Amino acid sequence: MHSCYSPADVMCNFASLPSAMEATQEIGLIIVGAAGYRGHSALEILPKLRAEERAKGIHLRLVSLAEANENSRAALPSQAAALAGSPCPVVGMLSEAIPVALQWLADGQTRRKLLVYDATPAAHHYLHLMTVLPYTARGHIFYLGEKPLFTDQGQIDFIERNFARQTFFCELIETENPAFRAASEFLLSEPFQIERMTFWRASCMGVLLAAGDGRAGAEGGALLDKAPHDLSVSLGLVGPRFVERWSVTQARTHLLALHEDAFRLGKRNFLSVAGTSLSDTHCPARIPQHQPADALASFEVHLTLGGNLVVPVSYIASWVGMQNTPPELTLSSKLASLGLAPAEWQNHEAPQLSSNRQYRYQNQEVRIALIEGLLGNRQVQVVLNLLAKFAGHRFVHLIGEDRRREILFEEKDACDYHDSKEADLFAVFQRVVEHCAGLRTAENVATGASLLVHKIMLGALLKAHEQLPATDQDAAYRASAVAYAK
Amino acid sequence: MTSKLTEPETEAQATPLTQTVLPARKPRLLPPRPSPHEAGPRSDSAEFILLYLPTMVSVYTARHQQIPPSPQSLREHVFGNAHHRACEACREETEFLVMHQKKFF
Numbered sequence: 001m002h003s004c005y006s007p008a009d010v011m012c013n014f015a016s017l018p019s020a021m022e023a024t025q026e027i028g029l030i031i032v033g034a035a036g037y038r039g040h041s042a043l044e045i046l047p048k049l050r051a052e053e054r055a056k057g058i059h060l061r062l063v064s065l066a067e068a069n070e071n072s073r074a075a076l077p078s079q080a081a082a083l084a085g086s087p088c089p090v091v092g093m094l095s096e097a098i099p100v101a102l103q104w105l106a107d108g109q110t111r112r113k114l115l116v117y118d119a120t121p122a123a124h125h126y127l128h129l130m131t132v133l134p135y136t137a138r139g140h141i142f143y144l145g146e147k148p149l150f151t152d153q154g155q156i157d158f159i160e161r162n163f164a165r166q167t168f169f170c171e172l173i174e175t176e177n178p179a180f181r182a183a184s185e186f187l188l189s190e191p192f193q194i195e196r197m198t199f200w201r202a203s204c205m206g207v208l209l210a211a212g213d214g215r216a217g218a219e220g221g222a223l224l225d226k227a228p229h230d231l232s233v234s235l236g237l238v239g240p241r242f243v244e245r246w247s248v249t250q251a252r253t254h255l256l257a258l259h260e261d262a263f264r265l266g267k268r269n270f271l272s273v274a275g276t277s278l279s280d281t282h283c284p285a286r287i288p289q290h291q292p293a294d295a296l297a298s299f300e301v302h303l304t305l306g307g308n309l310v311v312p313v314s315y316i317a318s319w320v321g322m323q324n325t326p327p328e329l330t331l332s333s334k335l336a337s338l339g340l341a342p343a344e345w346q347n348h349e350a351p352q353l354s355s356n357r358q359y360r361y362q363n364q365e366v367r368i369a370l371i372e373g374l375l376g377n378r379q380v381q382v383v384l385n386l387l388a389k390f391a392g393h394r395f396v397h398l399i400g401e402d403r404r405r406e407i408l409f410e411e412k413d414a415c416d417y418h419d420s421k422e423a424d425l426f427a428v429f430q431r432v433v434e435h436c437a438g439l440r441t442a443e444n445v446a447t448g449a450s451l452l453v454h455k456i457m458l459g460a461l462l463k464a465h466e467q468l469p470a471t472d473q474d475a476a477y478r479a480s481a482v483a484y485a486k
Numbered sequence: 487m488t489s490k491l492t493e494p495e496t497e498a499q500a501t502p503l504t505q506t507v508l509p510a511r512k513p514r515l516l517p518p519r520p521s522p523h524e525a526g527p528r529s530d531s532a533e534f535i536l537l538y539l540p541t542m543v544s545v546y547t548a549r550h551q552q553i554p555p556s557p558q559s560l561r562e563h564v565f566g567n568a569h570h571r572a573c574e575a576c577r578e579e580t581e582f583l584v585m586h587q588k589k590f591f
Contacts, residue, residue: 033590092536092591093536094540121586121590123583124583126544126548127543127545128540154548154551155544157551162553274586287578288579
């Protein structure tokens with residue numbers, strides 16, 4: 001790590017100027033956390049993205065890569081040259097990449113803009129956003145970060161107070177999921193009135209982490225890691241700009257996440273949102289990173305749209321697969337009553353040994369949404385399966401009162417999960433790049449929608465955690481241990 | 487219901503539990519630092535400029551809802567000096583986030 005500028009440069013001038021998204025033809029890209037899971041995916045989509053944008057008159061250039069891990073950094077120059085067509089500076093920290101960005105912007109004959117893609121762990125997102133935002137208005141550098149951008153209400157409050165009119169983006173990838181796109185187009189094109197929405201998103205990330213197989217940087221717990229996706233989908237379906245008010249009417253942490261030491265050492269160690277070990281969940285967290293991570297949480301939100309129309313929306317988020325909690329059972333039986341077989345929306349992987357050969361576990365995932373409403377004067381349901389993983393495939397079905405189904409969208413063959421994810425990431429990048437170029441807007445991932453998603457998410461987290469001081473920690477630990485082992 | 491995390495040779499068995507309840511942590515009070523040179527990394531070091539300073543800005547803005555007046559005052563706020571007590575919460579969160587970032591070095 002080397003210093004090439006002074007503390008004053010890092011501090012910047014926070015004076016906010018009104019942002020204007022003027023048209024441009026040259027857009028630069030910096031990827032932070034470039035050797036990580038998502039950073040590498042961003043690098044891989046670059047050749048296709050550059051080619052497609054060139055056809056629209058936009059020249060996209062990889063300006064720099066930042067990767068904190070020194071060993072991983074070594075391979076990046078050759079990868080960048082191979083994928084971007086020319087070498088680019090590779091640095092350790094985002095702060096080191098900013099002077100490179102400013103130089104590239106200054107070298108342009110015409111107005112250039114630059115996008116910083118943040119693929120680092122969630123705990124670093126706000127500090128990276130804060131590093132970029134002071135340059136957004138005066139320097140035309142825009143931030144695009146993986147979810148969640150904010151893990152603490154104070155972060156949102158500060159941004160709203162000082163940077164609410166600046167443009168930044170959260171890479172809410174599900175807003176480019178073809179199932180979401182198909183459902184959204186259908187709801188917009190038909191006289192459909194949404195009456196209620198229910199979302200269920202489950203993975204076994206908590207189990208993988210406890211078994212030592214978790215991805216580096218996978219943090220936050222079920223609510224912070226999963227809920228932003230379904231919040232973005234639900235807000236996208238009603239249109240984020242039409243949400244006039246919202247309230248979290250109930251929230252519950254059904255299970256707390258456990259640290260791997262709970263299994264390795266047999267100690268009562270919960271998991272914090274930053275991935276550290278937590279022995280006591282009653283003591284108020286002195287720093288937000290010491291809050292306990294949820295393994296399974298549910299919450300209900302009332303979205304008030306124009307004309308005082310209130311849409312209740314329920315969310316279930318899990319890091320321990322399916323656990324038969326009341327909200328899970330309610331949605332399961334509702335899906336069954338519509339004639340949906342569990343095999344259509346429950347995704348399993350064959351049981352496997354952990355890489356350290358200490359545990360055996362089965363990966364189990366769910367990403368299902370049920371939209372209930374009126375199509376004209378007919379009561380109908382729209383079911384979205386957003387997951388293309390294992391043997392599952394993505395679909396959107398319209399189901400009438402007689403349980404007859406109409407296919408609104410269906411992937412013909414189960415596609416590779418990595419490929420489907422990369423295709424959606426490509427679409428997010430394309431939309432954001434074209435937003436920066438002044439060609440179209442990226443409403444579902446830009447400032448307003450990003451803030452709304454995070455405000456509701458943190459409202460739910462706060463409400464769910466209000467109950468924690470009253471819980472019996474030993475009983476909570478036992479319940480979690482059973483859930484992890486189930 | 488499928489098995490999630492089990493020992494390789496045994497079916498669905500939860501890890502044995504310990505019943506020990508650990509005592510709640512008590513907040514620490516940090517005394518004023520005897521010398522500004524002992525508080526945190528040197529102001530002109532790369533570690534301070536590239537790692538600590540952005541982290542301190544993010545912690546301070548979220549906690550205090552203000553833009554720090556200068557790097558020097560921010561440093562004094564977080565680490566304290568001979569005359570001023572450190573803000574314990576900002577310091578703890580800064581140190582945590584710096585260590586968290588270093589985990590990925």
